[in-house]
Amino acid sequence: MPNRFIRLLGCAFLLALCLGTAARAGTLVIESWRVDDKALWEQVLIPAFERNHPGIEVKFAPTTPTAYDAGVAGRLAAGTAGDLVACRPFDVSLALYRKGYLEKLNGRPGMQNFAPTAMVAWQTDDGNDIFCMPVASVIHGFLYNKKIFNRLDLQPPRTVDDFFTVLDVLKKSGVAPLALGTAEQWEASQMVFTSIGPNFWRGEAGRKALIGGRAKLTDAPFVEALQFEARLGTYLPKTANTQSYADSKALFATGRAAIFPTGSWEIAHFAQTPGLELGAFAPPVRRAGDACFISDHMDLGLGINRKSKNRADALQFLAWVGSQEFADLYTNRLTGFFTLSNHLIAMRDPVAKQMAEWRNACASTIRFNAQVLNRGQPSMESELWEVNAQVLNGSLAPHAAAARLQDGFAKWYKPQQK
Structure with missing residues (x-):
């Protein structure tokens, strides 16, 4: 076989290998207990992200709520969990962070759009470390x-x-x-x-x-x-x-x-x-x-699996979750779940708008x-x-x-x- 042909085959093999690796590296998996949100993620949120982030594929992989906590903890421990992890508020997610399963998110892009009070459900008791980005409250x-x-x-x-x-x-x-x-x-x-x-x-x-x-x-x-x-x-x-x-x-x-x-x-x-x-x-x-x-009630946050092989892409996705676009889509497409960000959102549902406005008149706890x-x-x-x-x-x-x-x-x- 001529040397030139062998070199061409070798180059083709390396190119295919690189492309395959890139495709695998660009697929983000989101763990969540919100099975009722599956259509929202697959039909609205993920397509909105992928339109402006070509090359990053996102998959939403929910687990039934009653099986989620133990299941995701087990997968994180085994190194088989998804790249992004839906975070319960307070102690459940804090335990995952203390075990070294979640990334520290202090100062990461997108976090600047949340007030300190919006982060209390996903920070250490001393307030020094933040391990999940706030998403929504009820x-x-x-x-x-x-x-x-x-x-x-x-x-x-x-x-x-x-x-x-x-x-x-x-x-x-x-x-x-x-x-x-x-x-x-x-x-x-x-x-x-x-x-x-x-x-x-x-x-x-x-x-x-x-x-x-x-x-x-x-x-x-x-x-x-x-x-x-x-x-x-x-x-x-x-x-x-x-x-x-x-x-x-x-x-x-x-x-x-x-x-x-x-x-x-x-x-x-x-x-x-x-x-x-x-x-x-x-x-x-x-x-x-x-x-x-x-x-x-702070209902949902989103964190990054420390063992993710797609860390850079996960950070891009998380930055988008902190954006005006995500806050608007999530709040208005999942009525009754309110963004925890500082973005001003024009809520279309009158009852949801009324309840959100209670925050202006009453103190939240x-x-x-x-x-x-x-x-x-x-x-x-x-x-x-x-x-x-x-x-x-x-x-x-x-x-x-x-x-x-x-x-x-x-x-x-x-x-x-x-």
């Missing part, structure tokens, strides 16, 4: 049926007294006041206690006082939140303890209940319900003139036990589920509920053992 509140309210000449309540007056009118009219059950327990904690509680314990001030050991769960603000909840329980149907979250959604969607304690993530679902005129109101304040607080309070046993999360469900069902008195929560907390948290 806001807790109450959705209501405007047609029912108009028919009964009701206004969205602002105070606790207003709220129970509205519930009384609804109950007397024969309409179920609340689409709320306790069968799954988590609703009692996250849809009620987490939502209304900040107006009693003054949001971050109360939460941080617990962490610092300056307050106890048996203090008046926390007991009063449980007392509100106990009173709320008297407006639930007798079958509330067998009513699931899906049952509650159906009850509200069909107009058989007037108010749904939930969050912004359900706006898109109910916006597609024929005949339902949707409204929203913020958790009621204790008294007229009180400052208001909302649970503005995170879910009650999202940070630090879940790090011991008994699990604060599990305790809150059980205790709040029992309070709503009327089987556990508010003072006894507070004592149980405090006793469990003090068993493992040293600042509470003073």
Whole structure:
């Protein structure tokens, strides 16, 4: 075989090898638990990125929510995880960072578009290291049926007294006041206690006082939140303890209940319900003139796998996630999930816009036990589920509920053992 032909074959082989390596290196895989967002990523977000980043292919590879945490941790440990990792807020992702699985993102392109307060869910306890870029938050509140309210000449309540007056009118009219059950327990904690509680314990001030050991769960603000909840329980149907979250959604969607304690993530679902005129109101304040607080839960961040073979491309993608284009697409295509960036977004959905504007009038706080309070046993999360469900069902008195929560907390948290 002539030497020239051999050299040509060798060059062709090397060129093919280089091209193949480049193709493999340019494919980014995104790990996530958000299976319901798959169409958004594949049909909107990824194509928008790829249009301006030729040569970088992106694949969205979600895992079912219940299997995600253990699954992605295992893949990160084995070196088989994707390049980009959807980050749960606070302790779950912090544990991944401490194990060396996630890149440190301080000062990376795109991070400059987030205020320090937007990063607290994805930073170390001392605030020195940031390991995931903030993506979106959700806001807790109450959705209501405007047609029912108009028919009964009701206004969205602002105070606790207003709220129970509205519930009384609804109950007397024969309409179920609340689409709320306790069968799954988590609703009692996250849809009620987490939502209304900040107006009693003054949001971050109360939460941080617990962490610092300056307050106890048996203090008046926390007991009063449980007392509100106990009173709320008297407006639930007798079958509330067998009513699931899906049952509650159906009850509200069909107009058989007037108010749904939930969050912004359900706006898109109910916006597609024929005949339902949707409204929203913020958790009621204790008294007229009180400052208001909302649970503005940091839901999703995005980090980089430290073992990624496509680190440079992953950083490009992350920089785009911090851009105006991504914030606009995500906020307006995934209604009820709000960008955590500083970009000004013109929200098209009126209910989502209304809920986002609560941030201007009220102070934001995170879910009650999202940070630090879940790090011991008994699990604060599990305790809150059980205790709040029992309070709503009327089987556990508010003072006894507070004592149980405090006793469990003090068993493992040293600042509470003073």
